[in-house]
Amino acid sequence: MIKHAHLSETETRKLIKNAAICWGGNVRLKIYGTLRCRSGKRMKKENRIFFVSENEALKNGYRPCAHCLPDRYYTWKTMDLFSNDTDKNRNLLPKDGVVNYYGRLLLPAEADHYLEKLLHHINWRHDEAIIFGKRIITDRKVAWYGDREFEYTYSKTTKTAHSWTPELLELKKLVETASNETFNSCLLNLYHNGNEGMAWHSDGEKDLKKNGAIASLSFGAERKFAFKHKKSKETVSLVLQHGSLLIMKDETQTHWLHRLPKTKFVKKPRVNLTFRTITS
Numbered sequence: 001m002i003k004h005a006h007l008s009e010t011e012t013r014k015l016i017k018n019a020a021i022c023w024g025g026n027v028r029l030k031i032y033g034t035l036r037c038r039s040g041k042r043m044k045k046e047n048r049i050f051f052v053s054e055n056e057a058l059k060n061g062y063r064p065c066a067h068c069l070p071d072r073y074y075t076w077k078t079m080d081l082f083s084n085d086t087d088k089n090r091n092l093l094p095k096d097g098v099v100n101y102y103g104r105l106l107l108p109a110e111a112d113h114y115l116e117k118l119l120h121h122i123n124w125r126h127d128e129a130i131i132f133g134k135r136i137i138t139d140r141k142v143a144w145y146g147d148r149e150f151e152y153t154y155s156k157t158t159k160t161a162h163s164w165t166p167e168l169l170e171l172k173k174l175v176e177t178a179s180n181e182t183f184n185s186c187l188l189n190l191y192h193n194g195n196e197g198m199a200w201h202s203d204g205e206k207d208l209k210k211n212g213a214i215a216s217l218s219f220g221a222e223r224k225f226a227f228k229h230k231k232s233k234e235t236v237s238l239v240l241q242h243g244s245l246l247i248m249k250d251e252t253q254t255h256w257l258h259r260l261p262k263t264k265f266v267k268k269p270r271v272n273l274t275f276r277t278i279t280s
């Protein structure tokens, strides 16, 4: 990076000729563009900065100019919209509850490490449910861990919690610190591929703390996750990334259903951890 103000006109021309200067930018607006850009040419010399590469501009926090680099500007703009979705203070629900998406809490390598541990060191079992009086065994596997041997009932089946593994305790701490909440148990789900999902439901079981936060940590294949309002039927959906955290709290479970839709496009496994607070 070199400021135009630090160069004479002869030096500038020479550096451009030698390809030591290839791009220009505006230090105040943090925008970069081509050396031929018309709006770039209009800026005051003291605001102009030069870069040898686009990478150098990007690395220093400059964004592409909408005039001379419209394609790159569009990509940057949509990336920006995407990152707004990971604004953890934004409520994804329009009413009657709070859902915050924190985005990736872990680096990809850290998330890979936990995915491996979870796949191999968890006491996975096929889930059982009683639906319309019939006993159903799911393809999806589940496991339940907690502070002590809680008994927990859902879909008319009762499970007893195992005690935390070292990895689960590390993840529980991470989630508690990020969300400023506390949890005493965790329900884990293993979806082997996109043929497995979870139908519309809410996590309003009576053993759960009323309106307590539920923290959902995802590993492995990215999957769509959706909410549907019980009365108005409005829906909200998002993609849960590898190593990402989603928090559902307040009245969410009373007014909204959620699900993990099946998809034929996903061939890889996904592990989801929902940290909860059991009161019984």
Ligand SMILES: O=C(O)CCC(=O)C(=O)O
Pocket (backbone or CB within 6 Å): 187, 189, 198, 203, 216, 225, 258, 260, 272, 274
């Ligand atoms: O897999 C998920 O993301 C959600 C799991 C879920 O909703 C649940 O365990 O109650």
Ligand SMILES: [Fe+2]
Pocket (backbone or CB within 6 Å): 201, 202, 203, 258
């Ligand atoms: Fe759920």
